[in-house]
Amino acid sequence: MRRVSAYPTPCGHSDAEIAECLADSIETQCSHASPPHDIAHISRIEEEVLQKTSLEPKDDLAPVSLSEIQTLVKSLNTRKAPSLDDISNKAIKCFSIPWLSLLVVIFNACLKNCYFPPAWKEAEVIGIHKSEKPRDLPASYRPISLLSGLGKLFEKILKTRLSDHLLGKALS
Known part of the structure; x- marks a missing residue:
């Protein structure tokens, strides 16, 4: 895991203070009361998901x-x-051919076992300063998520497989 610097930045705040401020801002934005939901719509979706997940793989x-x-x-x-x-x-x-071959084995095992490694789901969220905005305000930063490159490769493979599968279903 990367360490956040405790040294002051040019704006006088440490990276740790900025990170804490960003985290508080994101938490505030995500904790507002959610809009009312359509219970009937949710029930239909839950039924469909239950039906689909009960099928034989x-x-x-x-x-x-x-x-x-x-x-x-x-x-x-x-x-x-x-x-x-x-x-x-x-x-x-x-990566050399042996390393790429190892990826082939890993990705095929993931496909066969319907498994997506949890480490590939973890993201490092960092704030990118918006130009011409004050550095001491949380709204001056755009959060981005850095995801695993290996996970993204596997996602591209999954996307191709699922698109081909769905296209085959649509044509039949």
Whole structure:
């Protein structure tokens, strides 16, 4: 985990104070009373989800191939910041064939077992200062979430599989 600096920034506040202020601001924004819900709509959705989840699982998703991983890795943007795992896209692009083959095995195991590693779901939230805004106000920062590059690769694979699956259902 990264440490937040306790040294004052040019605006006179430490990174820790700014982080605490951002956290308080986000908590306040997310804790307002939620709007009234349509109970009938929620019930219909819950019924449909229950129906779908009670179906027998099918193992009809195509396995991940090394060439698919190589293509996806080549398309990665190297100017993205790494997440909590500190594995940057630049590092992933440097993976040798044995490392990419290991990713193939991991991704196929995840597909087969309907598993998405919890570490790939964790995000590091940082605040990006909005230009020409005072640095001492929480509203002057835009929060962004840094997610795992490996998790994003797997999400692209899932998206392809699900899109192909749904397109096949629509055509039949």
